[in-house]
Amino acid sequence: MYQNLSSDEILNKLAQIAADPYERAKEWKMETGSKIIGCYIMHFPEELLHAAGVLPIVLQVKEEPITTGHAYYPSYFCGPTRSIVDQAAKGELDFLDGFVGGDYCIQAVGGAEVVGNLLPKVNNMFFRLPVGNQAWTHGDIVTGLKELKRDIERFAAKEISDEEILNSIRIYNKNRSLIREIYELKSVHPSLLSSSDMLSIIKSSMVIPKEEHNEILETLLPKLQANKDSIKEEGVRVFLSGSFCGAPKNEILELVEQSGAVVVGDDLFHGYRYISDNITEDREPLAAIAAHYIDKNTNVPCPTRCDPKTDWPQYLVDSMRKYKADQLVIVMAQFCEPHMFFYPDIKDAMQEAGIPHLLLEISHELDSIETIKTRLEAFVEMAV
Amino acid sequence: MAVQEAKRANRLKSGKLVNKLVNEYWEDLINAKKTGKKVVYTTGLPIGPFMAAQDMAWIHGEGYGARVAARHEEKEPQTFAENKGFNRELCSYARTQMGCAMFAELGVPDDLNPGPIATEIPAPDAIVTCYPGCSTGPQWDWAIERVFGKKIPWFNVVIPYHMGRNGSTYMKGEEFEENVKYVVRQFEDLIKFLEVVSGKPYNWDKFQELMGVTKKVGQLRMEAMELCKAKPAPASFFDWSIQIAPVNYLTAWPGTIEAMQAVKDEVQERLDNGVSAVPNEKYRIFWEGIMNWNKLGWMADKFASYDATVVAGRYTHMAFWHEPDTIDPEHPLRGIAINHLECQLNLGYPITEERMMTLSKDYSIDGIVFHGARTCRSFSRSHFLLAENLNKKMGIQSTSFEGDMVDDSFYKEELVNTRIEALIESLEAQKSRG
Numbered sequence: 001m002y003q004n005l006s007s008d009e010i011l012n013k014l015a016q017i018a019a020d021p022y023e024r025a026k027e028w029k030m031e032t033g034s035k036i037i038g039c040y041i042m043h044f045p046e047e048l049l050h051a052a053g054v055l056p057i058v059l060q061v062k063e064e065p066i067t068t069g070h071a072y073y074p075s076y077f078c079g080p081t082r083s084i085v086d087q088a089a090k091g092e093l094d095f096l097d098g099f100v101g102g103d104y105c106i107q108a109v110g111g112a113e114v115v116g117n118l119l120p121k122v123n124n125m126f127f128r129l130p131v132g133n134q135a136w137t138h139g140d141i142v143t144g145l146k147e148l149k150r151d152i153e154r155f156a157a158k159e160i161s162d163e164e165i166l167n168s169i170r171i172y173n174k175n176r177s178l179i180r181e182i183y184e185l186k187s188v189h190p191s192l193l194s195s196s197d198m199l200s201i202i203k204s205s206m207v208i209p210k211e212e213h214n215e216i217l218e219t220l221l222p223k224l225q226a227n228k229d230s231i232k233e234e235g236v237r238v239f240l241s242g243s244f245c246g247a248p249k250n251e252i253l254e255l256v257e258q259s260g261a262v263v264v265g266d267d268l269f270h271g272y273r274y275i276s277d278n279i280t281e282d283r284e285p286l287a288a289i290a291a292h293y294i295d296k297n298t299n300v301p302c303p304t305r306c307d308p309k310t311d312w313p314q315y316l317v318d319s320m321r322k323y324k325a326d327q328l329v330i331v332m333a334q335f336c337e338p339h340m341f342f343y344p345d346i347k348d349a350m351q352e353a354g355i356p357h358l359l360l361e362i363s364h365e366l367d368s369i370e371t372i373k374t375r376l377e378a379f380v381e382m383a384v
Numbered sequence: 385m386a387v388q389e390a391k392r393a394n395r396l397k398s399g400k401l402v403n404k405l406v407n408e409y410w411e412d413l414i415n416a417k418k419t420g421k422k423v424v425y426t427t428g429l430p431i432g433p434f435m436a437a438q439d440m441a442w443i444h445g446e447g448y449g450a451r452v453a454a455r456h457e458e459k460e461p462q463t464f465a466e467n468k469g470f471n472r473e474l475c476s477y478a479r480t481q482m483g484c485a486m487f488a489e490l491g492v493p494d495d496l497n498p499g500p501i502a503t504e505i506p507a508p509d510a511i512v513t514c515y516p517g518c519s520t521g522p523q524w525d526w527a528i529e530r531v532f533g534k535k536i537p538w539f540n541v542v543i544p545y546h547m548g549r550n551g552s553t554y555m556k557g558e559e560f561e562e563n564v565k566y567v568v569r570q571f572e573d574l575i576k577f578l579e580v581v582s583g584k585p586y587n588w589d590k591f592q593e594l595m596g597v598t599k600k601v602g603q604l605r606m607e608a609m610e611l612c613k614a615k616p617a618p619a620s621f622f623d624w625s626i627q628i629a630p631v632n633y634l635t636a637w638p639g640t641i642e643a644m645q646a647v648k649d650e651v652q653e654r655l656d657n658g659v660s661a662v663p664n665e666k667y668r669i670f671w672e673g674i675m676n677w678n679k680l681g682w683m684a685d686k687f688a689s690y691d692a693t694v695v696a697g698r699y700t701h702m703a704f705w706h707e708p709d710t711i712d713p714e715h716p717l718r719g720i721a722i723n724h725l726e727c728q729l730n731l732g733y734p735i736t737e738e739r740m741m742t743l744s745k746d747y748s749i750d751g752i753v754f755h756g757a758r759t760c761r762s763f764s765r766s767h768f769l770l771a772e773n774l775n776k777k778m779g780i781q782s783t784s785f786e787g788d789m790v791d792d793s794f795y796k797e798e799l800v801n802t803r804i805e806a807l808i809e810s811l812e813a814q815k816s817r818g
Contacts, residue, residue: 071768072768072769073765073768074756074761074764074767074768076473076756076758076761076764076786077761077765101547103519103544103545104519105519106517106518106519106520106761106762106765107761107765109517109519109545109765110761110762110764110765110766113732113733113765113766113769114733114766114768114769116733117733117769117773125549126545126547126549128544128545130542130544131522131540131542132522132540132542134573136573140542140566143566147562151549151550154550303523303526304519304523306522306523306526306540308526308529308534308538334473335473335761337473337474337475337519337520337523337761338519338523340470340471340473340474341470341474341478341523341524341526341527342527343469343470343471344468344469344470344527345527345530347469361471
């Protein structure tokens, strides 16, 4: 159905899916009669859920202001967790049959507890993903995966075979590979796609069946490749970092580009972080998924993983050089503790490497958009 | 309407014994390097005996932050941390200790004039994290590891969250047993790590002896607190907060049994003689939230003025060797794991609610104060649910206000006054309705 559309038209379709992220999942449920599981944002083995025949979707932050949710979660918690609580409080997550939480961030733990309370009929699962990177960490992650697999099997009333998991891994790997190809294109031709387009691609991937998303990307990719030489490249080359949980607001991404910058790379969760690495297909599946959690964190370090063998500031310095970026824009969700603990190290690393950076601490309510605009314009102008 | 008269809380006097032990501990710590002791930084629940068995000194991050705040020296390290880029929304214990650690590693900047406690912290030889129910702890310790140039060996005991999956409840069920085994195995690895850091085989005899002390002190404290189920209560939550050191960073320190025995004896004596923590107890309150160390005395007197005894709290009554009978000093690892796994921050919501309801019933609670510690989101995360559900299920009224552990800039004193007054008024109205 996408063959006859232009790349812009396909991107618009993806933007529509991203803007109303649960609609396709609800349709899928009607069509198939199967179950939907919402994954709290970040580290979840969607492949395991997919292998059980359910549709895993990554719960999304909504841009609308939080209202009903205020009664359930304090205002000094991060926007992503408050937004999901708000959606549950408003009944917007009633279509879920289950959801999976984790303990990688205490604000997410609390959010999942509230959602569990608000949605008592929804199966409330938990993925134990131990932090660190010791000799025993891989084995401990495998144990956490086995516990989750057992609970999914109880929920779905079916056993999940290794072959089914491997099949799901292949489908998800294909999706990651296709998106990485788009990233490669964008890093060389950054004006080919806006950062909002990239966000739509990733966000839509998180909320619709991966098989469908793969088909769309297989149609989109050649069209983008065909367009690449007609694009005029200009602007200050900027690398975007942060937001490793909820999606950055489109408004912020647009402001970056309106300020005269082009985004050449990112480590956003709704970005390269989500697809940075594939899962090995020639290993016992749970062991392969566990290894993936350690490997992907080496590729794009995550401050929630508490792995001292990784070095996020150095990764950013290296990425700036790899993508020939002029400036770093850091998007930090207000009250995001893991990010706040790391910012001083990133600041020091950037100063030492002589890389200009701008920290934008973004509240969910976006109460100072004009200030952000002025700061971005002044920052980008420095490099012109 | 409740009329507030200036009344003072009748605090326990035997707490002075604990002060002596605290001073000995800090003396030992500050001079650790001079006496050839290795220094281990820790955060989270008390794991001092693991190090004490190897004759190593340890710094408990939260305990250190609280002590710096109790001496009113917290502003300078907090300012230093903020100047380095640490956001003031980060855990104030962490900001305070990070500031002190940076004084030790980077030196004191010319424009700051910190007090002696804040600048006495020795540099670490190792870091051991054992943090239940909060992702902040390991992230904080990782930040410490980076402050000291990524050269300090770090061991992180991962305490898995006890969510209550598949019907697991407090100290029961498949999830609980899996978690206990997992933590015990990590403690075995921690011991190997400490052998390497200390350069000598682990002293199991001493460790077992220390865990015997820990068990005894834990039992004495729980027995003393249970005496406060009596009406009026002979001691208050604020007393138990002041007495927390012997079951926290002073765990198994020499003299802690005698100190806690003296506390229990005083509580018993008060009970026998009809002496109460608040002169004219009319209301019994539960404190829900972490302690606010620089407001402790002020709060104790504030509630006393309203004839209200804060008799129990999640902070004091659901952690710090609160299950001492699970400790077998001969084989102590399982008991340590249970006390850590089943502590107040690490329990999933349904288990937390059940424990709170049990305590509220046992201590005849009339009302709850929710202290929303702004930078301890682990504690505050379930406050709104607890307020709603305890009211629905038990008819308990509550109030809430924001504050913090060691950053008093998050306090709005008049708001706190108004909220407490509103709770007392509603309790008064409830009592007058019978």
